[in-house]
Amino acid sequence: MNMKLMKKTVRLELMPIQVTVFTPIGASDQETLKLAEPQVIAQMQEKFPRYRYSITDGLTLSQEDCEPGRMIRYNGELGYIFEVKLSRKHPVSIALSDGRKLNIVPIGLEAVVDESLIGTVWNERPAVMKEMKEWSVGDNAYLPVGDKVKKVIIGKSTSASKHVFELSVTKQVKYYNLKANRFHLLCDTEEEARALLSK
Numbered sequence: 480m481n482m483k484l485m486k487k488t489v490r491l492e493l494m495p496i497q498v499t500v501f502t503p504i505g506a507s508d509q510e511t512l513k514l515a516e517p518q519v520i521a522q523m524q525e526k527f528p529r530y531r532y533s534i535t536d537g538l539t540l541s542q543e544d545c546e547p548g549r550m551i552r553y554n555g556e557l558g559y560i561f562e563v564k565l566s567r568k569h570p571v572s573i574a575l576s577d578g579r580k581l582n583i584v585p586i587g588l589e590a591v592v593d594e595s596l597i598g599t600v601w602n603e604r605p606a607v608m609k610e611m612k613e614w615s616v617g618d619n620a621y622l623p624v625g626d627k628v629k630k631v632i633i634g635k636s637t638s639a640s641k642h643v644f645e646l647s648v649t650k651q652v653k654y655y656n657l658k659a660n661r662f663h664l665l666c667d668t669e670e671e672a673r674a675l676l677s678k
Contacts, residue, residue: 494529496522540588545571546651547634548644550596552589553581557600559646561617561632574602574617574632590648597646598630609667614641620665621672622655628672631655633665641665 498518502511522528540551542565549560553573561580562572569582576599604618614620618633622643634642634654641662643655657664666672 492531494531496528498522540585540590542570542585544590544650545585545588546644547642547654548632548646548651550591550600550646550648552591553583553587557591557596559600559632561602561644562634572617574600576600578602580617592648594648597648602632603667612662614662614665619646620667621669622664622666623672623675624655626676628669628676631665 496519498515500511500514500518502514506514540549545560545563547561547563551558551560551573553575556575556577558573558575560571560573564570564572567582569584571585571588572580572582573588574580580602598619601619602617604614604620608615608618614633614636616633616636620631620633620643622629622631630646631643632646634644636642639659641657643657643665645651645653645655664672664675666675
């Protein structure tokens with residue numbers, strides 16, 4: 480009888496393990512760690528340390544795979560990454576289908592591979608921001624590029640420039656760096672962006 484298999488990702492966070500070692504006076508940290516490693520392994524074989532765990536269906540993203548513009552699934556809900564700041568305690572910023580924006584540690588972020596889902600999560604800027612002609616980090620927009628209209632998210636922004644990332648299901652390093660004189664290319668609707676293609 481053939482058993483159907485499915486892929487799951489298991490993440491374990493081990494509780495601290497402590498061992499005591501005797502080192503020569505003046506030993507470096509690296510030398511001390513080399514002496515500690517066999518004791519840590521022996522302790523783990525004798526009694527596996529306490530741990531926290533999470534189990535996620537499918538393929539999950541490592542922190543290195545997290546980039547602005549990438550579509551994701553978090554706790555079963557579709558979303559996209561709009562910012563990554565490794566210096567923060569919760570380095571990955573995501574927007575979800577219900578409009579929530581969260582800063583998280585990328586545990587259990589699932590990769591989305593279905594391109595038809597691009598743009599199904601849309602974080603439109605509030606009316607007050609439209610009146611002020613301002614865009615916030617994480618907002619969605621349409622951008623005319625060449626002869627096409629791209630679905631994008633607003634990333635790192637200053638008054639002089641904005642990093643604009645195309646929504647995608649794959650890892651990408653490409654972004655558009657819009658200077659202030661090109662902010663007018665960001666559109667709230669696809670129709671507005673298409674009208675700019677003909678100009």
